[in-house]
Amino acid sequence: MINMKRYLKLIISAGLLGVSMTSCLEETFPTDGATSGQLESADKSAFNAAIASYMNTMSLYGDGGDASDAGFSSFIIWRDAMTADFAIVNTGYDYFSYYNQQLYIGNDGISATFWQRYYYLIQKCNNLLSISDLDPDGFDALYVGNALSYRAMAYMDLARMFEFKRTGVASLDEEAASRGIYGLTVPIVTENTTERESRDNPRAPFYKMYRFIMDDLNLAEACLADVHSVAAKNDASLGVVYGLKARLWLEMGSRFERYAEDLNTLISHEADEDLADFDKLGITTANDCFAHAAEYARKAINEGYSPLSESQWFDPNSGFNTPNNSWLWANIISTNDIAATSGEWQSFVSFQCIEANWGIAVYLDEINYAHGWMIDARLYSRIDEGDWRKTTWIDPEDAGASNAFTTKYSRGTNLSYDEWRNYQGYVGIKYHPANGERNTSTLGNAVSIPLMRIEEMYLIEAEATAHTSGVGAGKQLLESFMNTYRMSVGASYTCKAGDMESFTDELFKQKRVEFWGEGLVYWDYRRLELPIERGYPGSNHAHQYWFNSYPNHVAPWTNFYIPDHERDLNKGVILNPDPSQAIPLWEGGN
CATH class of the missing domain: 1.25.40 (Serine Threonine Protein Phosphatase 5, Tetratricopeptide repeat)
Known part of the structure; x- marks a missing residue:
């Protein structure tokens, strides 16, 4: 019999760096008295399901959560809102404005949410890996391949978000140099990390993180070698592993082309003893990385996926809310997830879909809601006239025009003309509630969201x-x-x-x-x-x-x-400089 209390203590401490960042850890583990045979059967299936399910964990605003919180789907919106590509009609209900305004982005709840959620996702993966046979030819291979794919994605995202890169702001860049954090990513926590180790776990240098992630992907590739399709696209397949490798190789190629010293650093540490457990990358030039990026991108393509057709793109019932031949990987929100059962306005659909009558993106005369997201005007002006994607957004010259609605936009929306004419130019009509359901949030919020498209x-x-x-x-x-x-x-x-x-x-x-x-x-x-x-x-x-x-x-x-x-x-971690209000507002005129 397994000592379950000791087992739980080990996997919780090994699963998450800084677990006490949250007041409680709501998990379902095998009960006391479970046999090893039980752990090897139904429990692994439950642990595996918990990985994808965690993507939809969120805290409701009324219960102390942030108003923007819709699980990992809100991270998608946050990332776009941080760029130049997303503009909002009405800032009064813009819950994604902090990074846009450089406000509250230091030691505040938003950055902590990203940090905490990604490490909890890693914990889910570690929980499964800690009780699984890691042999790619073993009984647990499919579970292991899925867990490693999610863990690789999580660490790739964390490393790319939290590694401090030069900003051109002297005070920030000099502070980063004085702290010695250039080239450092995030702490690595695996299924074997002990609680003592997690209390003094420094940020991994980029060359170690790349090796670690690639090692996970190499094993995932071996475990999923025969998995060319999956029943639900929130599980990883071989194509997903190829796609993740293509992303990572492209990242490395761009870095090493720009910074030859980083390439030399990676090569000089290739034979380090503490990296001996990881596969070597075996590269000597940036072009080696680009070659691998092209190789794995083509491997993913050859798995049988095909780009969205025009009719699929503009389908008002299934466009960008239902897995299809283009999607390799997806975040699937079910009718049982909190975003559908309780989220209502606090959901991906509410934030992204101008058709959802419960959402904050919708135009309603009686409430001054956000009126949707717009594409950046300068980007829109550069879209080729013959590109059919251009009618994803309302041309300013077409706004309110009935003929334009009939001939160009009606095919891609469930809005009537009387509704559509309220939206101004540049507003996007890309996303739709599930099955085009506009009135019942418990049904319309249950969408799938692409994580990787071919x-x-x-x-x-x-x-x-x-x-x-x-x-x-x-x-x-x-x-x-x-x-x-x-x-x-x-x-x-x-x-x-x-x-x-x-x-x-x-x-x-x-x-x-x-x-x-x-x-x-x-x-x-x-x-x-x-x-x-x-x-x-x-x-x-x-x-x-x-x-x-x-x-x-x-x-x-x-x-x-x-x-x-x-x-x-964790006394081993060194913090980044606070980037709040680092750049002055542009005061040029229109």
Whole structure:
């Protein structure tokens, strides 16, 4: 018989760094008296289900939670709101404004929520791994592959959010240098981490984190070698592992191309004794990373996925709320999840769907709600006229026009003309309540949200290939994607870029259009060190959000702050500088 009290203590302490950040830990574990056989059967299934289920954990505002909290789905909105791509019509109900205004983004609840939620997700993965056979040919292989995929995703996100990158703000960058935190990511906690170790667990250097994540993905790939499809797309498949590898290799390629010293640092630590348990990366150049990025993106594509068609994109009942042939991975909200049962206005649908009559994105005469999210005006102006994605947003020249509604927009919305005409230009109509249900929140909130689409792999392949085989080869892939999947009949797309810088800019533009509202381009802004600019003549961003970060640096508000409480619990961690109000408001005129 297993000593269950001792077992629970071990997996809780091993599962989460800084577990006392929250007052209670609501978990369902096997009861006292469970046999090892019971742990090897039904309990592993429950532990596995708990991983995807945790993605929808949230705290209701009336019970002390933040008004923006809708589980991991709200993190998607937060990431887009931090960029230049999301503008809001009415700031009165903008619950995602803190990073836009550089307010309360230091030791405050929002950054702590990100930190805590990701480490709890890691805990869910560690719980399963701690009781599983890690042999890829063993009985637990499917569970292990799923847990490792989620853990790799969580650490990749944490590392990219919390590693402090240079901002161009002298006070912040100098403080980071004085603290010695450049190149440090986040503490690593595995199923084998003890409570004592977690109390003095320093932030892992980037080269160790890359090795750790890739090691998880290598084992996940072996465990899921025969899993080419899954019953529910909130479980990982082989294509998901390929996609995660493509993301990580692209991240490394961009870093090492820009910072040769970081590549040399990684190579110099390749044989470190404390990294001996991790697979070696085996690279010597940035182009090695880009080659792997293109390789794994193509492997994901070859798993049989295909980009969304025009009719799928604009389907008012299933568009961007139902898994399909394009989606590799999804966050699935069920009718039993709190976002559907109790969330009502505090839900992904409420925040994103202008059709939901219970939401804060909807226009209602009697209540001054947010009236939806808009695409950045400057980005919208750059969308090719023949690109059918352009009618995802209302052209300012079409706003309120009945003929435009009938000929261009009605196919993509459940709104009537009398409702649609209340929305101003640039407002997006990408997301819809589940099955187009506009009136019953318990049904309409139960949507699925893409975490990875195959279109991302096509664009990763094009970008990476431009580095390894020349801009011409990258252009050919981008043009093929656009002309095959995104241009209207009779229209054609030509990439006019003549060098790597202009090609990267053009590809990133297409990525911003393709994944608007999906929380992906935040990573690219940081990876490519691109400025986030909301203040410019003709901007449709609210005046109080007119902050422009500096070229060739990351926006300071995209450097996440590690909560002070973590330092209190873990003496090995060093905090990032507080990025609040680091950049002055742009005061230029329209």
